[in-house]
Amino acid sequence: MNLRQLIILTAGTLLSVPAFAEGKPQPTELSDPVALVLLTVCGGLLIAIAILGNAVMGAMDIFRERMKKDAGKAVITTGIILLGVLSASNASASDALVETATNGILSKTSLWVLVTVILLEILVIISLLFTLKHLVGIQRKRKPKKVAVPGKPRISWMEKINKTRTVDEASEAEEDMGHEYDGIRELNNPTPPWWKWGFYFSIFFGVVYLWRGYVSETAPTQLQELAMAEEKAAAAKAEYMKNAANNVDENSVKQLTATDELEAGQKLFISNCAPCHGPQGQGVVGPNLTDDFWLHGGKINDVFKTIKYGVPEKGMKSWQEDFSPRQIALLASYIKSIHGTNPPNPKAPQGDKE
Incomplete structure (x- = not known):
């Protein structure tokens, strides 16, 4: 039994839960936002694998020409290609898993199976990238060592994180965008990467929140959370007032008029x-x-x-x-x-x- 058969058998066993029990419809995996996200990632990685696989096949012609010129590296390169091909062959297992997972209820074991498949697909993509690199003979370019220029301002770690830099008057003129408002000139200073990634994450979070709160209704919305919190607080207050009322004695008692x-x-x-x-x-x-x-x-x-x-x-x-x-x-x-x-x-x- 190879890896593909093992994954399909495991997923089929774990996710083969009937959709109806006692005449009542049961929630399916499609109603679970975690399953949807994982299945979407699986599908996206499969598309990436297909594109890279097609690129590897197209690079075979370049590889044949290199084989004729450099027979000494044939064994190493062939091993890398075989690794990429074997990894790509396992990608179809995840495709079968995606089809199987949509028929059951997501369990803890099924969740780990999906995560494992995603990791395998990532390994396949990495293998295909290395294979493609060796087929076309891409060599990594070494960055030239930076030589300190006298008089040039030193870039701080904060500027490196934000990808900003302090410029002198001459460089500032080069970065001028040509926009001026009330004496303030706009320079070409891109948005920091952490801000952009935070914005992308907020979009992703919003989509998941919208699905869970208003589509699948598997999680409470903010208004529902507020109502639950208020109900819990009211119960706690009533219990507190009940106990506080029994803490009265002849020294602290007040006349009641209600x-x-x-x-x-x-x-x-x-x-x-x-x-x-x-x-x-x-x-x-x-x-x-x-x-x-x-x-x-x-x-x-x-x-x-x-x-x-x-x-x-x-x-x-x-x-x-x-x-x-x-x-x-x-x-x-x-x-x-x-x-x-x-x-x-x-x-x-x-x-x-x-």
């Missing part, structure tokens, strides 16, 4: 406090909670403390094991809200007036 909070406090009062203080706070066994007199203080902090720790010597239990700090705050706020309501049959005042 309607829903007072209603929640009223329900707690009726189900737990009414037997001793009456359903309207008028007082039964316990004191009247609607008048101006208080046994243990009438401020919100005092009421919270009385509910929390109770008054065991007078028969009132501590409620801190039954209620959370938030619930005690609701109860205390409701008790403060019924002050001055004057319910029927109120109990006689007890305690000190406040």
Whole structure:
């Protein structure tokens, strides 16, 4: 089994997933942006291989003439040609893989197979380039050594990266583009390479983002990401507020005035406090909670403390094991809200007036 058969067999096994399961269409490899990018690269490399292969075939005539003149290098050159031809023969395997990969769902193993095929195609292209170079007898030109010119400015590493250079007054005239605006002259100073490559990358990123977000819908768009982030933040805030509400005590409690909070406090009062203080706070066994007199203080902090720790010597239990700090705050706020309501049959005042 050669390399071509192995790749086709592996890809066929890994990517042969049915497109329908239980009557519902399943996502195919075409909906995976990674698969599309890899398949596009495979196709582009195949085109490059075909063009280079055609060029190699056309260079065979030049090679035959060189063989007649220089028989000593025939063995080495023939070996290079054989390497290029053998590599090119494996290119058809990637073509079969491209056709096979479009029928399945991309898996981790399939991804590595596609990457391996791309690397093999790159090796094929390199082999064909070396083969073409030896066939036509291309020799690398050596760059002449630069000799420092007295008085010429030295090029810094930043200028080398940006491919810019500092010029003197005479050279500046040569680079003048002939455009002048408000005394500022335009020189022939090309855009730095890193900027151009960054621009090309942004185009590539935009195409991938457009496909994933709006065509295949395999990734959230920025608005969807914002909505998900806001939803997550709202849940985190609600959890925080829930915990923060239970961090209140008799020293930090504040009177609550919201309607829903007072209603929640009223329900707690009726189900737990009414037997001793009456359903309207008028007082039964316990004191009247609607008048101006208080046994243990009438401020919100005092009421919270009385509910929390109770008054065991007078028969009132501590409620801190039954209620959370938030619930005690609701109860205390409701008790403060019924002050001055004057319910029927109120109990006689007890305690000190406040």
